[in-house]
Amino acid sequence: MSPRRRAADRARAGRVALALAVVAAVLLAAGCGSRLPESDFERRDGRDPGPRTAEPVKVGIITSATSPVGGSAFTGPRDGARAYFDRLNERGGLRGRKVEVVTCDDGGSGVGSNECVQRLVRKEKVFALVAGASLDYAGAPQVAKAGVPDIGGQPVGPAYDTYPHLYGIYGSLAPRDGGDPGWDGRLYGGTEVYRYFKREQGARRAAVVSYNQSASAAYARLVSRGLKKEGYEVVTEQVDFALPNFRAVAADLRAQKVDLVFDAMDTHGNAQLCEAIDEAKVKLTAKVTNVQNWSSAVPDEYKNSPRCRNALWATGSSRNYADTRHPEVRAFRAAMKRTEAGKKQLSQWQLEGWAAAMWFSDAARSCGDRLTRACVERYMERDKPYTARGLLLPVSFEKRSKPPEARRTCLSVARWRDREGWVGQGGDMDRNCFTVPQLGYRP
Structure with a gap:
């Protein structure tokens, strides 16, 4: 690969990782x-024609x-x-x-x-x-x-x-006065997603996979922090965007016997990771994604990784479209x-x-x-x-x-099944709730 092409790929990596990292990080405040x-x-006379x-x-x-x-x-x-x-x-x-x-x-x-x-x-x-x-x-x-x-x-x-x-x-609890974001430049998000998988699915060891790009790595650190707050053992994995070695990541996930996998990557990167996970025969409780990837396109996007595909879980703040x-x-x-x-x-x-x-x-x-x-x-x-x-x-x-230092927060959870699509988990979202700490971060 030429230096110019590599530079272009890395520039794209920065934009993609930044976008996905920011999306996921801000969705934590959901x-x-x-x-x-x-x-x-x-009308100037105060009457509206209606x-x-x-x-x-x-x-x-x-x-x-x-x-x-x-x-x-x-x-x-x-x-x-x-x-x-x-x-x-x-x-x-x-x-x-x-x-x-x-x-x-x-x-x-x-x-x-x-x-x-x-x-x-x-x-x-x-x-x-x-x-x-x-x-x-x-x-x-x-x-x-x-x-x-x-x-x-x-x-x-x-x-x-x-x-x-x-x-x-x-929604938002922040002052929104046009100054710094949130409170003095810090936004806050809860740990309800991690609490759910620990309490409802018995997960104890989680991996966080990111690109070697600042925004992607920053979001991975935020996820790791939330997981540790909930008592998880955390394994961090990082790959090069231009030449990612997902096979090495998958091998380490198997060796570390992780239950959950979170990421700060785009859909293409996730699909490649899932292929490597299937090849390495990694057994997961869940490969967790966010609301942006919660769609009926899963069979096409993850067509080469049936086991990982059927371990996909999504969490959000809205009712399952299915x-x-x-x-x-x-x-x-x-x-x-x-x-x-x-x-x-x-x-x-x-x-x-x-x-x-x-x-x-x-x-x-x-x-x-x-x-x-x-x-x-x-x-x-x-x-x-x-x-x-x-x-x-x-x-x-x-x-x-x-x-807030802590909030009672509810979440919507669904799991992908090939024959059924996105299947709701944890009961109705209005009752799938946890009182969790709120962690500050700079966007």
């Missing part, structure tokens, strides 16, 4: 442009549809939200007003993020942003300055724990089947995008005939936690002055 005048959305005008309510969705981590890595929330709004419009919209969706692909870059914010906020004059998923949400300060509600976005980075008017899909016993899950799946994206695959991020669109719609309905941003934000910041009719674990925005 965690230019002037203000647009309200007169753009209500449904009589039938003027559509315009919302924007910013997605890294093209990015260094792959074309479909971030599109799930957008696709789920669009499916919800399509069904809503078929049923009459918001008090007679259709929801007009304007999308923007930021290309996974900070420059693209700023351009999308400029286009949607200034040119399109969207009322709100919904279900965003950006690799680099550099435009977040502009959104906050413009006072545009951003509802149900994926916290790929610290923006949703930093700025006012931003409401991530998993739980067809729940009426809202059935509604989501029926709507997605009518879309091109849903015909290809279903995913947990699609369900969370659906829930984000529902959240915005419920907030808008609470305003009656007088739809304003201030009214929508009052709904978002109300005392009653939001659950999207049972699709989300209770979400709130409290703006605590100090971070």
Whole structure:
């Protein structure tokens, strides 16, 4: 391999590992442009025309549809939200007003993020942003300055724990005053995932696999810290991104007799690791992944590793998209089947995008005939936690002055089975709860 090619691969490694590490780390907390005048959305005399005008309510969705981590890595929330709004419009919209969706692909870059914010906020004059998923949400300060509600976005980075008017899909207890993220630059996440596998599955020894890249290694250290806090014996493994030796890792996992495997890698790296694990005949209680990889694409992504594939477990803060016993899950799946994206695959991020669109719609309905941003934000910041009719674990925005030392935290857990798909584990997510310590980290 030429030095130039190797350098390019390492640059890509940095971007990929950074993206995946930040996604997973922030999920542990589950965690230019002037203000647009309200007169753009209500009459100067204080009267709102409401449904009589039938003027559509315009919302924007910013997605890294093209990015260094792959074309479909971030599109799930957008696709789920669009499916919800399509069904809503078929049923009459918001008090007679259709929801007009304007999308923007930021290309996974900070420059693209700023351009999308400029286009949607200034040119399109969207009322709100919904279900965003950006690799680099550099435009977040502009959104906050413009006072545009951003509802149900994926916290790929610290923006949703930093700025006012931003409401991530998993909620936030942080002050969000536009200064440092979280509390003095530190975010906090719990150890409930590790507690679950220790208490419910009897796991005692865990491995954490990462790339030899700073962000990936930093996330691996965070996972290791949480595991040790819960009393695990921890084995750390690191591979070179350009020339990873997963066979050596798998051999060591077998020799160390690990129960669980966590990682700070992309899907491709995980698939290679699983192949090596199968070749080495490593017996695992679980190969644990996160909500971003919780999809029906598992058979294709892990086609060469049937044993490891059937040891895949996913954890998150939303109801399993495969739980067809729940009426809202059935509604989501029926709507997605009518879309091109849903015909290809279903995913947990699609369900969370659906829930984000529902959240915005419920907030808008609470305003009656007088739809304003201030009214929508009052709904978002109300005392009653939001659950999207049972699709989300209770979400709130409290703006605590100090971070919690411990919290009672619930989680949704599923395991992949080839003949059944993602099968829920641990009972209903609303009762699969633990009181766990909150560990601080710098994003």
